[in-house]
Amino acid sequence: MNMRNVLMAAAMGVALISPLALxxxxxxxxxxxxxxxxxxxxxxxxxxxxxxxxxxxxxxAGVSEIRVAHINLGPAARIAIAPSEGxxxxxxxxxxxxxxxxxxxxxxxxxxxxxxxxxxTLAIRLEDVTTExxxxxxxxxxxxxxxxxxxxxxxxxxxxxxxxxSQGFDGxxxxxxxxxxxxxxxxxxxxxxxPTERLTIRVEGGEGGQAGSAxxxxxxxxxxxxWIYATNSARNGRPGQAGQTGAMGAPGxxxxxxx
Numbered sequence: 458m459n460m461r462n463v464l465m466a467a468a469m470g471v472a473l474i475s476p477l478a479l480x481x482x483x484x485x486x487x488x489x490x491x492x493x494x495x496x497x498x499x500x501x502x503x504x505x506x507x508x509x510x511x512x513x514x515x516x517x518a519g520v521s522e523i524r525v526a527h528i529n530l531g532p533a534a535r536i537a538i539a540p541s542e543g544x545x546x547x548x549x550x551x552x553x554x555x556x557x558x559x560x561x562x563x564x565x566x567x568x569x570x571x572x573x574x575x576x577x578t579l580a581i582r583l584e585d586v587t588t589e590x591x592x593x594x595x596x597x598x599x600x601x602x603x604x605x606x607x608x609x610x611x612x613x614x615x616x617x618x619x620x621x622x623s624q625g626f627d628g629x630x631x632x633x634x635x636x637x638x639x640x641x642x643x644x645x646x647x648x649x650x651x652p653t654e655r656l657t658i659r660v661e662g663g664e665g666g667q668a669g670s671a672x673x674x675x676x677x678x679x680x681x682x683x684w685i686y687a688t689n690s691a692r693n694g695r696p697g698q699a700g701q702t703g704a705m706g707a708p709g710x711x712x713x714x715x716x
Contacts, residue, residue, distance in 0.1 A: 486512035508534035528552035538562040544578035556589040564638045567601030574598045576641025594659040595641030600703035603632030603669030609694035612678035625675030625694035633700040634666025640709025649715045662706025669700035
């Protein structure tokens, strides 16, 4: 293979992995349906992006930027960007955004395996884009719920003619919910004539995790199947205390930049 063929093969290999290879591409989500973008590259360059009414486009965490020549979001259409510690940028040169459309980059709720995730750092640039209304949501994830308190053990039964029944054990307290994650950081770049009052921006921190429920008290012991004599039943254990609801996460920030 001569040097010219080597260079051509190398150029073709770069084209296969380069974001430029995705130029002139149309991505279209049909009404009332959902589509997930393939995570083949971190930057997508699209000719058109269309999400029809009540459709949802899911953007995986590995995608960090989308540049589109023309965007069209129908009524209640949604672009849902997966939680990630990395930032995300969306640029649209022209387009139309209908009433109730949403761009969301919310944090994930906490679980018993991992804490809540903050809203994503999000930058949006709309150049010649007509907008009826647009909701941009980078709220933090809800905090991890508290553990439920364990129930107290039951007491032992007494004998029919001797022996004393034991009381039930007290229930355990429920765990406290964890704090919600912080809201994300949002930057919106629009022309000076853009009607910013048509934007609804949500940057609140996540709700605190639900309080853990109290454990029930154990049942006091009692005699069973006694024909004539029976010992007295013992008292039941006291229930535990419910935990506390977690604190609200810290709010994020939003900047609107005009050009």
